[in-house]
Amino acid sequence: MNVLPPFSRLRFGELNSARARALEWHLRETFPGDTRYEVVQGDCNATIDATLARLADVAWAPMFAFVDQQAAEVHWETIRKLAAFRQDRRHGRKAEIWILMSPTMILKGVRGTNNAAFQRRVDRLYGGSEWRQIQRAFDGRTIIASDYRRQMVNLMRWKFEHELGYAVTHRIPMQMHDKVEIYDMVFATDHDAGDRIMRHLYNQAALREPEMMRQAKEAKSGQFSLFDDDGGVEDASAGQRLWRPEPCWDPTGADWWSYEDYLDENL
Template sequence: MPGRAWGYWTRGKLDILQRYLDAFTTATKNKAFERIYIDAFAGEPENIDRLTGESLKGSAAIALSIDDPPFTRLRFFEKEDKAPRLKKALLAKYPGRDLKVIGGDCNERIPSELNILREWNRAPTFAFVDPSGMQAEWRTLKALAQFKKGRKWKAELFLLFAAPMFIRTLPVDDGSRVSDVNAIKIDRMYGTEDWLCIYHARLRKEISPSQARDEYLNLMRWRLEKNLGYRWTHSIEVLNEPGSIIYYMIFATDHEAGNRIMRDIYAKAAREFPKMRAEARRLRRQIEYESRGQNPLLDLDDEELYAPVRSDEYFYEHEPPSRPSLCERESTDITELQPGSQLAMPL
């Protein structure tokens, strides 16, 4: 059975992952015997580029193929129904490795698995948290951040954050209100109700959709730094082919080397992503033309073939998050969620 089909941005995301993991294990080569890799949303053994049909390794296979030096303990989480296929493929391809595929909701399963790994928590640890929507919960990020409690450095986090997706989930038309189900999902993602201050400012039309998106991203980065204690967070936006942001990739570390390495990798990605996007658009146009029996090279001029990208897409500059300013009250963490309770907050 082929893997899931993805857009060009999947290749971009996985390039960043591969480059960082390579650098991460190399940096620990003479300093550690163990290296741990956690993949909270492990996906399929391979992905298929939906334009070219090419197959590319999924994150699990990428982590397992890092070899100089390799990760020594790898834990992959995936939904119950998809885990067996991943497990079978990985065990066949990487026999003898200390790898485990754990089926079920990663938010439920990660804490107990981290407990089992606790005796090795001296090991440099990297966690990839790559949901396709709003499934990654704050308690999971917190458990990962606390895994190496008492050690010098925390587990590094590489998180896909779909802020634009929940902008679509949060209605702003007159008289509308967010559904309880979605409000609870977002509470769980943030571990706080503070996102409501942004939403309410948006409802009052005090901020634009793009300001709201920036605020949602800022709140997540702020909490990673201030609540979980990461020293640096980096984020880079990822655009779909037409140019809308589909997610942000947030990296959190408290290690100087991690900070420096990911800053360089993000700067390189910022230069490469627009070209990859332009190439994906060109290819899509070509496929459309060919399906109509037209020759794109004869029928399109260069400008149409090579869709322009915004000049500001090419730069990456690290800016720390700022203290969220839209909430008047002190921020509080949610421990027990009461369905609907958060909606009581006045506008």
């Protein structure tokens, strides 16, 4: 709401009705007289068409969508609609999308008590059953947990680039203080500034968070810090050592990828 330059239109989707009312009350109290926003209560997969229709007069403008899910709540069809909404006739750029991906939560649901229904939810997230190839490889102990996480996020990036036509995607892992990766953010853009934006954001986060700064200095020196207090020295390049952009890869190139299984599930 306070970002500069400001957004001209803001739409906040919230599934829970009580939280949607609380958010709307908070926005009215905090930003009195601000008419740029609307809180849309309901399943975003069901409300997306009407929400975008009310923004049709600004479809020409740059658009940023933050897709904040816990595991597999958002459908690929909803993502596709977001990507296709912007009408940039000059450059052909699509909406920029920043989506939370949590393979850990997906794995928990896949192995839960209602696993068959949850697996269908994951099918809807990916717009197909390709992810099941990764799941089988993990269940068969062909890949380990860290590979599973990377492969699941990579598949989403691959689909952004090769099905939706995005020029660039980035994976940004989010860590706890013990360096355990808890989820990933995926950023999809058609603008060459995307890489610079991600570096800038990570640098800013590293300057704010002492633990991130400590990890960056370890990465620079190759040694572990013995003391938390480093004298307050800031390193403007800290984020660049914690995160560097890496291209996605063709998931079907893995030795364990089976076209026979894929065809059986999709025919």
